[in-house]
Amino acid sequence: DIQMTQSPSSLSASVGDRVTITCQASQDISNYLNWYQQKPGKAPKLLIYDASNLETGVPSRFSGSGSGTDFTFTISSLQPEDIATYYCQQYDNLPPTFGQGTKLEIK
Amino acid sequence: EVQLVESGGGLVQPGGSLKLSCAASGFTFSGSAMHWVRQASGKGLEWVGRIRSKANSYATAYAASVKGRFTISRDDSKNTAYLQMNSLKTEDTAVYYCTRAYGDDTFDYWGQGTLVTVSS
Numbered sequence: 553d554i555q556m557t558q559s560p561s562s563l564s565a566s567v568g569d570r571v572t573i574t575c576q577a578s579q580d581i582s583n584y585l586n587w588y589q590q591k592p593g594k595a596p597k598l599l600i601y602d603a604s605n606l607e608t609g610v611p612s613r614f615s616g617s618g619s620g621t622d623f624t625f626t627i628s629s630l631q632p633e634d635i636a637t638y639y640c641q642q643y644d645n646l647p648p649t650f651g652q653g654t655k656l657e658i659k
Numbered sequence: 660e661v662q663l664v665e666s667g668g669g670l671v672q673p674g675g676s677l678k679l680s681c682a683a684s685g686f687t688f689s690g691s692a693m694h695w696v697r698q699a700s701g702k703g704l705e706w707v708g709r710i711r712s713k714a715n716s717y718a719t720a721y722a723a724s725v726k727g728r729f730t731i732s733r734d735d736s737k738n739t740a741y742l743q744m745n746s747l748k749t750e751d752t753a754v755y756y757c758t759r760a761y762g763d764d765t766f767d768y769w770g771q772g773t774l775v776t777v778s779s
Contacts, residue, residue: 553723586765588704595756595769596696596704607767639704643764647722648694650704 554578554642558651564659571627573654575618575640583619584644590653591636599638600625632658661685661768663757668773671747675777679742681757681770689713692760693733693740697753698772705753709760710740725751747777 555578565571575585587600598607600616603623613628627634635658640651667679681693692715695707708721710731719731730743740757754772761767 584763588766590704595772596766597769598765598767601762601765601767641704641766646720646764648706648764650706653703 553647554581554645554649556640556642556649556651558638558640558654560654561652562655562657564657565630566659567630567632569630571630571634571656573625573638573640575623575625575651577621577623577642577644580620581642581644584642585616585618585623586641586643587614587616587625588639588641589634589636590639596639630656630658661759663759663768663770665755665757665770665773668755668775670776670778672779673747673749673777675747676743676745677747677775678744679755679757679773679775681740681742683738683740683759686759686768688738689735692764693731694758694760694764694766695731695740695742696756696758696766696769697751697775698756699750699753702753707742707755709764744775747775749777751775752777 557576583603585603588596590596604616615626617624637653637655662684664682692711694709708731711718728746733740756772757770758766759768
């Protein structure tokens with residue numbers, strides 16, 4: 553199975569800050585990488601697909617980049633409603649695998 | 660509006676069985692691959708398995724942790740996917756989500772989840 557390693561595991565930032573989360577794959581996955589947001593008690597929500605494409609309806613402050621084994625997820629200006637846990641997910645190979653998650657908190 | 664509604668969760672003893680359902684609406688269910696993803700309390704997301712569409716021969720695939728114990732099926736006439744879980748273990752305790760995949764394995768729609776608790 554392809555292992556996905558996210559960092560950091562948790563992050564505290566202030567409203568308006570630029571926030572960056574990284575995800576590293578254990579092997580080359582091209583751009584077969586998605587990012588999800590999960591708020592407490594809710595189902596995950598797709599934000600970014602194919603590493604850098606913004607899902608319809610998702611605010612433009614969210615972005616993704618990378619290819620191969622190294623990927624980055626960025627919130628350009630943190631908003632209070634962005635408090636959540638964020639997961640990367642690869643779909644290059646079965647089984648699809650998720651990173652362990654990054655819990656984002658407001659400072 | 661797209662909706663995925665899971666049902667069938669509950670408390671079951673180790674070694675027991677449970678069947679989850681996922682009722683879909685608002686999209687072309689018959690043309691979609693359907694997946695199950697689970698999440699133990701306070702933990703991350705774990706893919707359980709999937710069933711593809713009729714056009715892809717209803718092909719199934721499973722995580723190693725559930726292979727041989729869990730079976731995914733679907734009834735396109737009812738727009739419903741199922742997860743039959745047998746020989747349940749305490750480590751299967753989790754919220755189970757059904758999710759629609761577009762393309763390969765990108766999960767764009769999710770249900771609200773149903774809690775399965777395996778305990779004596």
